[in-house]
Amino acid sequence: MIDVKNLSKSFGDHLVLDDISEHIYPGEKVVVIGPSGSGKSTFLRCLNLLEQPTAGTITFEGTEITDPKVKINAIRQQMGMVFQHFNLFPNMTIRKNITLAPVRTGLMKQEEADDTATALLQRVGLEEKADAYPNQLSGGQKQRIAIVRALAMKPKVMLFDEPTSALDPEMVGEVLDVMKELANEGMTMVVVTHEMGFAREVGSRVLFMDGGKIVEQNEPKTFFDHPQHPRTQLFLSKVL
């Protein structure tokens, strides 16, 4: 589904991603973990070209999206993204937050988008917040809305950039529950997270990144129970 070949990214002299090649298959739940500064967020942001790779190619469903001629907006419509700091639009109601993109990109008419928004909000138990503004919500509610906003575009893959890192511990659960539900429905997901429990439970594959490289990857059980690489062992001994 997403094919990454020899991806490198540097900010000035600082090499953040170092020649990464990876493939993400449909229906997979890839969890990316690693220490701060290991490049995991940059890797994720390269997948929908929020960061422009310095070298290498990314192919999404047969389209090489790193080609400058590609209409990137059309590609991004099929890749939902959820941010650490939610990035809801504070100047709009929740309903408008959700319906803006589907309507403006021509995916849906306003009424259809409104219905979709209502249905999605019901799914995450926030239908009564449709006319509220983001500032009136708690962090966990905001992040659930952010997930719904991305889902309203009916994406083929969802990218999560540390979706629970800015939340109060109490609210982490409600967001992870929504993500689990999404995973159970078969959504292809790439999740950058520090939630090892989530990685173990939901992930179909865990990537461990350090120093801009994927150091080790495996299916979760083996990965957590029998880490091979010393760097992985060191990292897991600190976080588990």
Next chain:
Amino acid sequence: MEQLAVYYELWKPMLRAGEDLSFWQEFFVYFYQAFLENNRWLQYLEGMGTTLLVTAMALVLGIALGLIVAMVRTAYDQQRPGQSSSLTRCLMWPVNFLCKVYVTIIRGTPMMVQLLIMGLVIFKSSRNFTMVGALTLGINSGAYVAEIIRGGLMSLDPGQSEAGRSLGLGYIDTMRFIVIPQAFKAILPALGNEFIILLKDTSLITVIGGKELLYAAQGIYGRTYEQMFPLIGIACMYLALVMVFSALQSRLERRLRQSDRR
């Protein structure tokens, strides 16, 4: 009204002759002379109309110019290496440079000098002083508005436009629905300030013959040789205008704060 004229005719010669009048009698004579005699209040009214018209035109021009310049400058500053094709970068550079030159020249020279250059050099043959004045003020204001808007755009969390773009919205839509509305709210106080400065700066177009409020006052004290009442009078009128617009501005701000309520 006619009653007032009778008193005026009665007291004015007495004042001239140096006779002892009460404070209010004296005040009345000067006031009548400055505002009522020969329907002079009409001249002030006309002047105020011109002041408002010039302010409005300069404001529209200033915001249009400022918006364009600010968008060019931020778009140029925010582009990251490799993100846009080299062709757009080649096109952007001179445009950005032009915008920088514009802001530098306008902010770096006095308003009065700009007016004189526009009125007496560039549009030497134009008789439409008021329009030349409005044009100059608009161009002047544009440079300041550009910096205000640029500040507003830069103050916004980049995550906002990233979120817009990640949903597949284009640059224009992201600016229109997400960035500009939020930036506008943030810059409204500064923009209101700029508007007030602009309103008062219209008085400067008198130097090239623009017929606004100060021009009217000057015309009147040129006839009566009595400066205090016309000048204090127009000062009060400017003040009243500014107070009205400040009140409107705070109402607008309150309305925009709607989404902040918790």
